Amino acid sequence: MRGSQSNVSHSHGTPGQASWKQDFVAGFLVFLLALPLCLGIAMASGFPPVAGILTAVVGGVLSTWVGSARLTIKGPAAGLIVIALGAVTELGGGDAVLGYRRALATIVVAACLQVLFAVLRAGRLGDLFPSAVVHGMLAAIGVTICARQVHVLLGVSPVARTPLGLLAEVPSSVARLNPEIALIGGLSLLLLFGHAALSQRVAWLKRVPAPLLVLAVAVPLALGFDLEHAHTFTFSHAVFSVGPSHLVNLPSNLLTAITFPDFSTVPSVLGLKYVVMFALVGSVESLLTVKAVDLLAPEQRRSDLDKDLLATGLGNLVAGLLGGLPMISEVVRSSANLGYGARSRLSNFFHGVFLWGFVAFAPGLIHRIPLAALAGMLIFTGVRLASPGELVKAYRIGAEQVLIFCFTLIVTLATDLLVGVASGIVLKAGVHLLNGASPRELFRPDIQEQVGADQVVLRVRSAAVFTNFLTFKKLLNRHALVRLIEVDLTEARLVDHTVMQRLHELEAELSREGRQLRVLGLEQHRGMSSHPLSARKKAPSGNLGLTP
Incomplete structure (x- = not known):
């Protein structure tokens, strides 16, 4: 390649x-x-x-x-x-x-x-x-x-x-x-x-x-x-x-x-x-x-x-x-x-x-x-910019995306851009808290590294959300020469859409470099929608898979 x-x-x-x-x-x-x-x-x-x-x-x-x-x-x-x-x-x-x-x-x-x-x-x-x-x-x-x-x-x-x-x-x-x-x-x-x-x-x-x-x-x-x-x-x-x-x-x-x-x-x-x-x-x-x-x-x-x-x-x-x-x-x-x-x-x-x-x-x-x-x-x-198609895309990803989209839109129109964007981010963080993420996990992910000869496994033991993704990505960048990186989300209570989207982008990026990124452990997570990049929440018990 x-x-x-x-x-x-x-x-x-x-x-x-x-x-x-x-x-x-x-x-x-x-x-x-x-x-x-x-x-x-x-x-x-x-x-x-x-x-x-x-x-x-x-x-x-x-x-x-x-x-x-x-x-x-x-x-x-x-x-x-x-x-x-x-x-x-x-x-x-x-x-x-x-x-x-x-x-x-x-x-x-x-x-x-x-x-x-x-x-x-x-x-x-x-x-x-x-x-x-x-x-x-x-x-x-x-x-x-x-x-x-x-x-x-x-x-x-x-x-x-x-x-x-x-x-x-x-x-x-x-x-x-x-x-x-x-x-x-x-x-x-x-x-x-x-x-x-x-x-x-x-x-x-x-x-x-x-x-x-x-x-x-x-x-x-x-x-x-x-x-x-x-x-x-x-x-x-x-x-x-x-x-x-x-x-x-x-x-x-x-x-x-x-x-x-x-x-x-x-x-x-x-x-x-x-x-x-x-x-x-x-x-x-x-x-x-x-x-x-x-x-x-x-x-x-x-x-x-x-x-x-x-x-x-x-x-x-x-x-x-x-x-x-x-x-x-x-x-x-x-x-x-x-x-x-x-x-x-x-x-x-x-x-x-x-x-x-x-x-x-x-x-x-x-x-x-x-x-x-x-x-x-x-x-x-x-x-x-304001195409209804964007709202349809948000709906396909999950109802929480529609809520955040519309809330940001309305607050921005009623106030200004800075307040609107800040309000949208706060609302999304609030949604994550309601879905089981702790305040500490929002900013400090619990990730365990297992480094091998030509392979790295990152096990996420907490929520993987947009507010802590930069820390997550910093760990990934440490292993810029490793040919295979596995991200194990088995123990993650919550994986939001932003992280799913970024991991998908990284998977394509590493593939172009002749490397591989694998995302594992989502079998026991319930998707917020049937969209492949929707947010995932850990099921209380059993293997629920994705919602149809």
């Missing part, structure tokens, strides 16, 4: 070899996808549109060479919109420009924390967060994005500011929509969902970036409606106003867009809250993306999560100092990068260069993009 992987890697090449042509094409296609998304994410975050481009340029041109995961694309992400907008709004106290500069300061300090995480080898943080909490958080972000952007798509300014208030105001906005703006936004949504459905049947359509199709329709419509000039029009006996405010506003010179941070509020409780949120949520989301892309890549080579975290931190440090959004390894663009045939880190570099060149030499073309089209793209992203 090792030999075959080496051959594949060689044939795919490295930067400087023949594969650069494939990376050039992939980078160009990702650029077409990233351009409108970067603009939309920046505006939805309360940042100037150019801030999103600036971040993607730094992520492509700088982070590529620091140690970024080979096939991931670095740039602004929809998953951080809620945090960024909250920072601008709360830190600015009503002054959007001041809030923007103070938000930049929190990004810079959070970036320093990410660099520290990397130095301390905290890339394993990605293993700590339960999937139900992460997906609940992402679903809440998706709902919030949709709640905010649907009003932009309809050409209406909402009164509410909270996610729940914005959702309640949707019927009112539909009743007073601006027909021309809503037409552009509605067609954009139709194209995006239509492309997603048809590309499953028409193979060549997958290579056409959906946002490019949206711009091909939305920009001519904006020209036809003369949105560059403020005017009114009458529709169904009602008068509506349109103008340049419905288009992207971009500076003619990229250098004039550089904005420096204001660190005055960083030491405050509010400032520190956003530092922690940017550092933790950004790091976890980026690490999860890297792990997902590693599994999707043809070679399935494992990325160094600590090096990628370092690349993300340094990129955020530079982007924050210059006026950009926070960056992560972004899942949509990274997946597209793989689909477009990228072979090395050069694709991320080329995508950054193309973005820089376009903004530097053709800013006038960007100004013609309607905001409603960008809102459509963000709503499409939000719907994917």
